[in-house]
Amino acid sequence: MLKKSLISVLCLSLLVPAVSLAETATHAVKPLTAHQERMKTCNADAKGKKGEERKAFMKSCLKGESAAAVKKAPEAKKHEKKTAKKPKTYKKLNSQQMRMKTCNVEAKGKKGAERKAFMKSCLSNK
Structure with missing residues (x-):
């Protein structure tokens, strides 16, 4: 009786890794979506950039803007912050x-x- 249960436990323990290996193999075959590909490319191009510069680059790169526009983006953004003022919003008073x-x-x-x-x-x- 003990031999039978020990053998069945051993057989099950050998099957579990095989099943999980089959599952990971099916997930690995999935191709990347267009957006994932674009993220991968933009991320590789953004090496060496940090902070606001990287953020602006990634934003414009993911939109598909040209490289020249991408380089000007941080400067334009800085200028935009200085000049643009938010209009005051007034709520109705009771x-x-x-x-x-x-x-x-x-x-x-x-x-x-x-x-x-x-x-x-x-x-x-x-």
């Missing part, structure tokens, strides 16, 4: 916020207890 804003403007010059009393009365008036 009635309480509008009241606070108005009362704050009216309370200029008042300090301490006087300001506190004024703000209380101003905000309670509807």
